[in-house]
Amino acid sequence: MEKNVPKKKKFSTKFLYSQKIAPYVFISPFVITFVIFFAYSIVNMVIMSFQNVAGAKSTFIGFENYAKILPNAVFRKALRNSIFYTIVSCALMIPIPLVMAAMLNSRHMRAKSFFRSITFIPALTSVVVAGVIFRLMFGELEGSFMNQVIGIFGKEPIVWLRTPLTVWIILFFLCLWRWTGVNMMYYLSGLQQIDSSLYESAAIDGAGTLQTFRYITIPLLKPTTIYVLTISIFGGMAMFSESYMIFNGNKSPNNVGTTLVGMLYRMGFEQGNMGIASAIGVIFLLIVLVVNVIQLFINGTFGRKEK
């Protein structure tokens, strides 16, 4: 049959049906988007972090941007805030959804789909709306919702949004409320992949509920946990809109809720200081890379490939 194909047409045919080229064609949409929207911007960001950026008149200034930013008190506070937020949110956002998913997956649970839906609904609301509602709920006057709630227990009204401790409580509360449903879904899908015969044999061997959870469920959910942990670290480090909405702008009192991204946004887009903002971006990128490499290393992701 090949002999019947005219020789002139061969180039295009060869190209279209080539087994060597086809894979590149298939991945090209991703590669092109990645190169244009990610790789190019990242390279440009690194270059700009060494510049005094002023449109066409940009000049290279060496490490001056880094020298300005690293000792800065506000930058350090933002860095601390971001790291603290990431650690605590990971500590909250893995065990709680895991336990809830296990409960929802249990045969004894009633109205499963109802609970599954309501825990997922917050993830579908806009963070803008959620932020505004939380801001009003945690108002500082006596009439605000939360002050009425604590009033029932005889407590004095609290200035929620200008006290560091309560600000963090609100931010974690918002985070839990919003993302528990999503993480729970990941765990639910992970749970359903576990072979039920494992549980059966464990039951025959006389294992209790807690034991099966500890020795079967948790180890077999490890891939899911790695994924959830990774996105939680990204999400935690990138936290910005929650703080922006709760404080009605990128200005929390004494920077209690200012994160690295908030600082970057303030320097770059509010004050037009792109060089400094790029330097923050580079530092941010390095931190996230290092953290994730360490985390993947500990979880053995690299080791497994070598087998």
Place this chain on the structure above:
Amino acid sequence: MKKRLMTTVLAAALVGSAMFGAMPAAASDDGSTQGTNTFVDGGTEMSFWTFQELHVAFWTSMADVWNEQNPDRPINLTVTNGESHSLHTKLLTACEAGEGTPDIADIEIGYYGSFVNKDYLIPINDAVEPYKDDVVMSRVTMYGDRDGNYYGVDFHLGATVAYYNMDIMNEAGIDPADIVTWDDYIEAGKTVLEKTGKPMTAVETNDLFLPQLMMLELGAQYVDEEGNPNLVTDEHIQVIDKIREMIDLGIVIVAPGGGFHTEEWYGFLDQGGVASVLMPLWYMGRFTDYMPDLDQKMGIYQIPVWNEGDVREVLQGGTGTSVIKGTANEQLAKDFLAFAKLSKEGCTYEWNNLGFDPIRTELWDDPEITENPDNKFLKYFLTNPFDILKANGTDLTAPDISGLYSTTYATLVSTTYANAFEISLDTPAADLLQEEQDSIIF
């Protein structure tokens, strides 16, 4: 069954992860709207950006008036309105890129310095020239640089006044007209606190109106001669100490919500939470819009000063409308801008519809303006604001917003005043200001 459930769960997880990724984008969702004037044939197309819905009608009506008076140079104006913060960010980014900028734009005072500093605006000196003798020039020149160029014109004069809640003042038996100096104000505050249990006023932690007012009275600014941040000054220390003294006495509280533009504060003020608030005259609009219960209860008086005989008026807040570099119709844009903001027609519209105190002095003596029985602002308040404008003349101190003011402002309203008046009340003002000064990146 199990398979279907699995699919549903996976699909939901996918949606969830997509949303997780899209999180930061949600904040810039602004829902902008547009308005146009009555287009005429052969009119020059111009684009305009603003962050305030009410300004759209002002600009489109002024374009119609302009077209009537200048049939040889008509304008077809399209005004786009968006949420303040995201609009300023977009404008700054567009200027940085040198592409996609409008011909003219409203720029709020807190952001203005960045635009002047980076040389994104066109000087309008020649277009303002014909109006020079009719307006308060310090309101125009403040939107300028050290070389004598100015780039923007405001909607209003922005004269700061004292709004007194007369129910509270009467209960305490004090006539606000007798309060001249800050010491008088403090004495009156003590009486008010004693007789009514209410604080005299509030101070913001997320904005700077009260401290800036006291600074301007002393002739002090937040930036130095070169335009660099200059927080550690004797005047600034004096101002912070004075406000702290009032906080200690219990006659000044931190504004609920942290500022004079928050939901909590509007409710608190409306219910008579404080005896007075010191804000510019454009704040009248907030009273008529958000504080219906204070109708016929508020009196407008002159602000307290440091020494008897000082000028009892300063200029605060504002929005500088400016022509953006890169416009194809530079001269037309400048002339239209000056006409809209400085002509009698423009200033009259601004007063009647927006409650903005006119920058044009002849209007202060025009009974049709000052005694207009249908004006909602004159009806709401017990005293006439024009008496204050007339009493203090035109030689008024405006804030210096040049150089790195925007950068300085961002620090003042996020950390400095929160620390000074709420969080670190015990840190001496000089140390606190030095720390704040050191934290500014420029």
